[in-house]
Amino acid sequence: MMSVSEQDAAAAIKARMVSLTVLELFSTDLEELDRQLLEKVAQAPKFFRNAPVMIDFGQLDQEVDGSWLEKACELLSANNFVPVGITGAEESLEFAARARNIAVWPAAGTARHDTVVESPQPEIKEEPVQSPPAPQEAVTPQEAPHTETLVIRQPVRSGQKVYARGGDLIVLASVSTGAEIMADGHIHVYGTLRGRALAGARGKESARVFCNDLQADLVSIAGVYIINDDLPSDMRKTAVQIYLQEDQLKIESLR
Amino acid sequence: MAEVIVITSGKGGVGKTTTSAAIGTGLAMRGYKTVVIDFDVGLRNLDLIMGCERRVVYDFVNVIRNEANLNQSLIRDKRVEDLFILPASQTRDKDTLDIEGVERVINQLAESFDYIVCDSPAGIERGAFMAMYFADQAVVVTNPEVSSVRDSDRILGLLASKTRRAEEGREPVKEHLLLTRYEPARVEKGEMLSVDDVKEILAIPLLGVIPESKDVLQASNAGSPIILASESDAGQAYEDAVSRLLGEDLVHRFVEVEKKGFFNKFRLFRS
Numbered sequence: 154m155m156s157v158s159e160q161d162a163a164a165a166i167k168a169r170m171v172s173l174t175v176l177e178l179f180s181t182d183l184e185e186l187d188r189q190l191l192e193k194v195a196q197a198p199k200f201f202r203n204a205p206v207m208i209d210f211g212q213l214d215q216e217v218d219g220s221w222l223e224k225a226c227e228l229l230s231a232n233n234f235v236p237v238g239i240t241g242a243e244e245s246l247e248f249a250a251r252a253r254n255i256a257v258w259p260a261a262g263t264a265r266h267d268t269v270v271e272s273p274q275p276e277i278k279e280e281p282v283q284s285p286p287a288p289q290e291a292v293t294p295q296e297a298p299h300t301e302t303l304v305i306r307q308p309v310r311s312g313q314k315v316y317a318r319g320g321d322l323i324v325l326a327s328v329s330t331g332a333e334i335m336a337d338g339h340i341h342v343y344g345t346l347r348g349r350a351l352a353g354a355r356g357k358e359s360a361r362v363f364c365n366d367l368q369a370d371l372v373s374i375a376g377v378y379i380i381n382d383d384l385p386s387d388m389r390k391t392a393v394q395i396y397l398q399e400d401q402l403k404i405e406s407l408r
Numbered sequence: 409m410a411e412v413i414v415i416t417s418g419k420g421g422v423g424k425t426t427t428s429a430a431i432g433t434g435l436a437m438r439g440y441k442t443v444v445i446d447f448d449v450g451l452r453n454l455d456l457i458m459g460c461e462r463r464v465v466y467d468f469v470n471v472i473r474n475e476a477n478l479n480q481s482l483i484r485d486k487r488v489e490d491l492f493i494l495p496a497s498q499t500r501d502k503d504t505l506d507i508e509g510v511e512r513v514i515n516q517l518a519e520s521f522d523y524i525v526c527d528s529p530a531g532i533e534r535g536a537f538m539a540m541y542f543a544d545q546a547v548v549v550t551n552p553e554v555s556s557v558r559d560s561d562r563i564l565g566l567l568a569s570k571t572r573r574a575e576e577g578r579e580p581v582k583e584h585l586l587l588t589r590y591e592p593a594r595v596e597k598g599e600m601l602s603v604d605d606v607k608e609i610l611a612i613p614l615l616g617v618i619p620e621s622k623d624v625l626q627a628s629n630a631g632s633p634i635i636l637a638s639e640s641d642a643g644q645a646y647e648d649a650v651s652r653l654l655g656e657d658l659v660h661r662f663v664e665v666e667k668k669g670f671f672n673k674f675r676l677f678r679s
Contacts, residue, residue: 311561311562
């Protein structure tokens with residue numbers, strides 16, 4: 154028998170990086186959770202609308218049961234979040250989650266260590282929602298919902314994250330190694346790109362990354378990525394654009 | 409109004425305390441009333457480098473907790489007029505520092521001092537935040553090696569977001585790069601990052617380059633800030649750095665390999 158050709162295939166299974174909001178729980182107090190969620194959502198209602206949420210139990214020392222999870226999910230839905238999965242939970246809770254068709258991710262400890270590069274189902278942790286809100290040290294474009302281009306004039310330094318949700322990102326300075334910039338649209342870096350750049354973070358395959366000097370740790374477009382080790386040597390330290398063509402990343406000189 | 413300068417780096421062992429002692433002393437020598445505060449609670453070192461360890465009675469934590477007043481805790485330097493040290497506590501830990509207490513002490517010092525130099529502990533934990541929070545200027549001490557540069561980059565990110573100036577949306581903290589333990593000969597051999605490499609990555613103005621020097625360790629052990637050793641390269645480099653901090657425009661010295669006698673003669677013949 155011949156195998157099914159590309160054209161006849163009804164579907165293709167692929168690994169893709171997606172952006173996911175993580176809700177780290179520190180308390181089982183549902184009323185308090187509701188109150189703090191409301192507060193967060195009020196700050197940026199558009200930003201969180203229908204955002205998929207993974208609930209992280211890793212920081213929680215109390216045990217909760219299936220009915221608690223049920224209530225928590227209802228509460229998230231009521232606040233316009235879409236609960237899609239849990240992580241770091243007890244086995245019994247994982248069982249309860251599966252019974253409710255909620256995905257179970259490996260515990261944070263393991264998941265964070267196999268980074269985006271190694272994991273077949275990489276997950277990017279984006280932390281606009283935390284309960285209680287942890288101090289944000291990154292440049293925080295998250296505060297205001299951006300549907301237009303986000304322009305950053307300062308260098309994006311190691312440990313900082315910038316996410317242009319719903320639009321393009323322009324960085325007029327350099328992006329340091331250890332920094333992460335993301336956009337749902339295109340990314341332009343007019344300095345040196347040394348950190349991670351993830352364009353098309355919510356799956357837009359036509360997104361592109363442009364930079365003046367390519368030395369990136371990682372570049373991803375709609376989940377297809379390339380790491381620094383695999384960057385072609387003739388493109389390093391030059392001005393390039395990177396785009397997706399037939400599920401392959403193309404790196405093209407701008408000179 | 410006093411100017412608050414934090415000496416910070418992220419990474420340990422790059423020369424923060426040496427720099428704090430040198431810059432504090434340098435500013436006082438120019439006639440500015442200066443206090444150097446040791447924020448490294450639990451790992452007190454500044455008093456040793458500045459040679460006043462035997463005169464510590466009360467410390468920073470005592471003042472924060474209202475167990476002593478400022479005048480009891482400030483140690484007047486014996487060599488330089490207008491120079492004072494506020495030592496850290498050796499028996500507490502960094503969690504003892506609270507932001508209101510630190511603010512009160514800094515406000516009180518600001519009434520009578522021109523410069524308040526904050527010697528930050530390594531790391532990006534509480535002590536380091538307390539040291540940087542009230543800063544107007546920051547001297548980021550960096551060694552010419554990749555891990556130090558990355559940590560400095562991280563600290564610069566925090567300075568841009570976690571200081572009072574950043575939180576209040578005021579003019580950002582003025583950042584200065586101070587490259588320490590620099591060895592031009594090793595840079596030439598490609599064993600060490602060059603001034604330009606580091607400047608390119610960190611993208612902040614260069615305050616000075618301090619050459620690697622045996623005099624620094626000797627000065628530390630003797631409890632005498634290196635800037636007082638005016639015949640030493642490192643001491644002179646710190647002098648230049650203080651001048652630049654005060655707005656003077658000087659050419660950077662100690663960044664090229666010093667041509668040895670033989671080469672000098674050789675060049676003479678050729679020209």
